[in-house]
Amino acid sequence: MPEITVEDLNEIDDCTCIEFCDEDPKTACGLSGAPHVHPETPGFPGVTGPCPVHPGRPGDH
C-alpha cells in the first residue's frame, strides 16, 4: 500500500477535476470518463477555471 503524504492530500483537496459527469445526461459532456475540468457548470457548483493541480486538463466549454 503506497504511503500517502501530506502533499498528496493537499493535491486532492485542490483538485477541481471531474472524471465522471454523466450521472445526469443534461450535465454530462463528451469528456466524461477521463479527468477533465468544467469551467463553470450549474450542476457542479464551485468548479471554476482550470484545475490548480492539473492545469493541462481539458475543459468542455
Ligand SMILES: [Zn+2]
Ligand atoms: Zn485536478
Ligand SMILES: [Zn+2]
Ligand atoms: Zn464533463
